[in-house]
Amino acid sequence: MRQQFLTPTGTTFLTTEFDQQNNWIYNDWQGLLTLEAIQEGSHGILHLLEQTHCPYVLTDNRRLLGSWKHGNDWLEQVWIPQALAAGMMYYAHVKAPGVFGQASVEDMHLRVGSHLHLQLFDEMEEATDWLHEMQLLKLIG
Template sequence: MLTDNRRLLGSWKHANDWLEQIWIPQALAAGMTYYAHVKAPGVFGQAAVEDMHLRVGSHLHLQLFEQMEEAVAWLREMQAIERGV
C-alpha cells in the first residue's frame, strides 16, 4: 500500500486510534504486508506519522519516506523480493 500525505496540512493524529484498532487489523487480514507512507510536511504531520509508526509499525513492513519516488521504488523492490525475482 502507498499513502501520499504530501498535501496534507495539520495533524491527523486523532485518526491513529482507528488505524490501529480497526483499519490495520482488517488490512492485515486482507493480506497487506507492505506499507509505504510519504510524509506530510510540517511538524504536526510529522508527529502524527511518528505516532502511527509506533502503534502499527510492528505489525507490518512500514516505511516512511520524504519523496514519492523513493516510496514507489521500495514497494517495487518488496514486490520483486516476494516474487523471488
C-alpha cells in the first residue's frame, strides 16, 4: 500500500508505503514542510501502522528542505503516543542534509528517543542495515 501526499499546489511532500519485502514502513519526506503537512503526512503514516502493525519505520529526509522543528511539539505529544500504540518500536531516521533539518531531528530525538528505539543516520545504507539487524535480533531474541 502506497500513499502520496501533495501540497495545495500539487507538489509531493510525502510518499509512504509498507515495504513488504523488507517488512517496514518507508517514508520519503520532501521539500519545505508546514505544520499542516507534517500532521497530514504523519496521520497517513499512522494509518499504515494501524493497518500493518509493523514495528519498523524507515524515514528518509534526504530530500527535505529547511526546518520542521515547528512540528516537534505535536509529534511528541500526539503522534508518537499514537504510533507506539499502533505497534511502532524501531525508527530509523535518515537525516536531511541541511543544518536546519538536522537540528529538527536532533530536537525530536531528545524529546522521544527514550520511548522507542530511534536511531539517526547520515546514509540510507546505515539505516537499512540497522533495521535489518533489529529484525534479526527480534527473531533470535
